Amino acid sequence: MILENGIVRTMDASLPAARALAIAGGRIAGGVGVHETALASPEAVDLGGRCVLPGFNDSHVHFPTWALAQRQVRLEGTRTLDEALERVARAAGDVQPGRWLRGMGWRSGDWSPATEPTKEALDRVTGDVPAALMARDYHSLWLNSAALARADGDLQVEGGVVERNERGEPTGVLREECAWHFRDTHVRPTDDEMVEASREGMRLAVSRGVTAVHDKDGWLGALRVFQRLHDEGSLLLRVWQSIPHAQVAEAAALGVRSGFGDDLLRVGYLKAFMDGTLGSQTARMLDGSGVEITSRAELEEIIRRGAEAGLPVAVHAIGDLANRDALDAFEATREVWQALGLRPRIEHAQLLAAEDIGRFAALGVAASVQFSHAPSDRDLADRFWARKTDGAYAYRSLLDSGALLANGSDAPIEELDPWAGICAGVLRTIDDRPPWHPEQRLTLEEALIATTVNPAWLARDERRRGKLLPGYLADLVVLDRDPFELEAEELPSVQVVATMVGGRWVHNPAPWG
Numbered sequence: 001m002i003l004e005n006g007i008v009r010t011m012d013a014s015l016p017a018a019r020a021l022a023i024a025g026g027r028i029a030g031g032v033g034v035h036e037t038a039l040a041s042p043e044a045v046d047l048g049g050r051c052v053l054p055g056f057n058d059s060h061v062h063f064p065t066w067a068l069a070q071r072q073v074r075l076e077g078t079r080t081l082d083e084a085l086e087r088v089a090r091a092a093g094d095v096q097p098g099r100w101l102r103g104m105g106w107r108s109g110d111w112s113p114a115t116e117p118t119k120e121a122l123d124r125v126t127g128d129v130p131a132a133l134m135a136r137d138y139h140s141l142w143l144n145s146a147a148l149a150r151a152d153g154d155l156q157v158e159g160g161v162v163e164r165n166e167r168g169e170p171t172g173v174l175r176e177e178c179a180w181h182f183r184d185t186h187v188r189p190t191d192d193e194m195v196e197a198s199r200e201g202m203r204l205a206v207s208r209g210v211t212a213v214h215d216k217d218g219w220l221g222a223l224r225v226f227q228r229l230h231d232e233g234s235l236l237l238r239v240w241q242s243i244p245h246a247q248v249a250e251a252a253a254l255g256v257r258s259g260f261g262d263d264l265l266r267v268g269y270l271k272a273f274m275d276g277t278l279g280s281q282t283a284r285m286l287d288g289s290g291v292e293i294t295s296r297a298e299l300e301e302i303i304r305r306g307a308e309a310g311l312p313v314a315v316h317a318i319g320d321l322a323n324r325d326a327l328d329a330f331e332a333t334r335e336v337w338q339a340l341g342l343r344p345r346i347e348h349a350q351l352l353a354a355e356d357i358g359r360f361a362a363l364g365v366a367a368s369v370q371f372s373h374a375p376s377d378r379d380l381a382d383r384f385w386a387r388k389t390d391g392a393y394a395y396r397s398l399l400d401s402g403a404l405l406a407n408g409s410d411a412p413i414e415e416l417d418p419w420a421g422i423c424a425g426v427l428r429t430i431d432d433r434p435p436w437h438p439e440q441r442l443t444l445e446e447a448l449i450a451t452t453v454n455p456a457w458l459a460r461d462e463r464r465r466g467k468l469l470p471g472y473l474a475d476l477v478v479l480d481r482d483p484f485e486l487e488a489e490e491l492p493s494v495q496v497v498a499t500m501v502g503g504r505w506v507h508n509p510a511p512w513g
């Protein structure tokens, strides 16, 4: 197949742009020359002036959770508790007997008057239907009385918080480990539910130019879900899978090392958490506030055991102390993981002390960040991290220090939409307001590298993905215009036209009208 009459952005400095691209047997065959036109009957695709880029790789997705969230009550954008309750009330009638009412997306910091949700408020609109509503950052869970009754008082676990009222009763809000423990014990989706939702989610993701993801739902059984989709032929994109660090012994016993799998689905890395989040005010801070989920010493142990099993570690760290502890742990264990060529990463790296920024590059720890979080979180960050935001979402500073930046969405916290993320990285605003900390803006090329080249490197795929070079897998996206020809403000209007994975159109095959 030859894609011609457009602009091909290879993301490789040796030949950044080409007029055409030849594809043979699932791989890039090269630019178009004598060789390719001499083929018996190449299929020519007229790009009509459109732009071809390497397919987008979302470096941080909770894929089955995101796919399921497409079908749940969504509370994003609610401005009052009552508005949230109205949405829940509308959905409550549709819940089949015996099923849960599931929802997500609330953030009490967005509500005025300021208030925290309660089980009593929820009971009024749900009655006896058990309801579990996850906060937008996934670190708090809002339950009604019917839901709480399922736990029979068994709510408290280490590393978590059960909010209680003045009578000492649970208010209905659980945080951190308590929220996750409840969800995993009582509200866990079945594999069938996840497969069904993810099958549809695949189609939605590729329609947005996604050709690969680094999934974070290993704890939920995502590997089983993706394997079932793979078997039935509906795994449309490539997956680099996390597994929970607590399962490192099982992986080691089986001999499953990083990279095990095939071209589409591979086991990647261990996932761990240092702290909570900005929105729940549980990020672990140098000022002493926040929640510690994993200590520095515990992370060292996780890294060592991961290295023995041949698995790198990706660790969630939001607060400045959580990030420092994580960096300290990677530094203390560097002989172990560096010798094996493992590629560790800190997920989010949201707030960094000035003296820690340069340590990512110095150690060789990647910063797996989410460009769209900066403009989405700006109001909360200005409030909760007042006078500290110089080191918040500091993508430019990280890049200038030599750190490897990989961009993701953290879907369903943000939408799984890489182009929106790229625009957020370049513009640092998603509304009419001026950019937030404009000194941290990235160029379009830098934002694209973080969404194509660098995620492929993290998955050890740098010699076969992330660029449009001869011999590389033909994973690409066709955009309606060449974004490099546009003013930054115009970038959000660019549309994904078509997506190809391994030489096969997975979204909107050519020709295009």
Ligand SMILES: [Zn+2]
Binding pocket: 060, 062, 216, 410
């Ligand atoms: Zn996440």
